[in-house]
Amino acid sequence: xxxxxxxxxxxxxxxxxxxxxxxxxxxxxxxxxxxxxxxxxxxxxxxxxxxxxxxxxxxxxxxxxxxxxxxxxxxxxxxxxxxxxxxxxxxxxxxxxxxxxxxxxxxxxxxxxxxx
Amino acid sequence: xxxxxxxxxxxxxxxxxxxxxxxxxxxxxxxxxxxxxxxxxxxxxxxxxxxxxxxxxxxxxxxxxxxxxxxxxxxxxxxxxxxxxxxxxxxxxxxxxxxxxxxxxxxxx
Numbered sequence: 001x002x003x004x005x006x007x008x009x010x011x012x013x014x015x016x017x018x019x020x021x022x023x024x025x026x027x028x029x030x031x032x033x034x035x036x037x038x039x040x041x042x043x044x045x046x047x048x049x050x051x052x053x054x055x056x057x058x059x060x061x062x063x064x065x066x067x068x069x070x071x072x073x074x075x076x077x078x079x080x081x082x083x084x085x086x087x088x089x090x091x092x093x094x095x096x097x098x099x100x101x102x103x104x105x106x107x108x109x110x111x112x113x114x115x116x
Numbered sequence: 117x118x119x120x121x122x123x124x125x126x127x128x129x130x131x132x133x134x135x136x137x138x139x140x141x142x143x144x145x146x147x148x149x150x151x152x153x154x155x156x157x158x159x160x161x162x163x164x165x166x167x168x169x170x171x172x173x174x175x176x177x178x179x180x181x182x183x184x185x186x187x188x189x190x191x192x193x194x195x196x197x198x199x200x201x202x203x204x205x206x207x208x209x210x211x212x213x214x215x216x217x218x219x220x221x222x223x224x225x
Contacts, residue, residue: 104165107152
């Protein structure tokens with residue numbers, strides 16, 4: 001149980017293009033999903049909290065117009081990196097909160113984004 | 117001051133030994149505490165969760181929590197080469213998690 005999938009697992013794109021990453025909770029309903037970014041040899045940094053049916057809450061310093069988040073259902077959240085630049089290259093990881101287990105978050109496998 | 121602090125390591129232990137990882141946190145209102153394991157290039161995997169003071173054991177792993185000292189630890193008994201990874205301490209408050217930088221553990225065969 002508590003499986004979270006993410007797609008794609010890796011993507012390479014040209015500077016200026018947009019990339020969409022999907023995060024799905026496969027066997028539980030997740031009213032809350034989280035998007036993290038991790039640079040090499042650094043810890044996870046929370047980018048935003050995605051709540052089903054409402055606007056995402058962004059952490060300080062994260063541009064909401066650049067990182068568009070949609071949480072249309074209890075099992076799906078998407079992150080779109082708009083007008084990507086090389087400095088956006090990173091490991092993007094989503095997690096889903098199992099509301100039956102307090103704060104426990106289960107992580108997707110991550111998406112490696114490389115912007116050329 | 118960082119919210120969650122861990123020794124970055126690397127922590128090198130021989131196979132079969134006990135690996136001891138420590139974590140301190142700054143927010144006294146924190147309610148939940150987690151240890152995640154992350155292999156290189158992979159996403160974190162939940163190992164343990166603990167919510168109340170004391171010890172919690174799960175197989176070869178034991179988590180210890182002391183809220184008065186704002187301290188949480190993880191013991192790995194009978195360490196195996198497959199335990200070589202980065203271990204992330206996470207502290208929860210109002211359903212958001214704050215992560216430490218992680219401690220890299222290397223188990224020598």
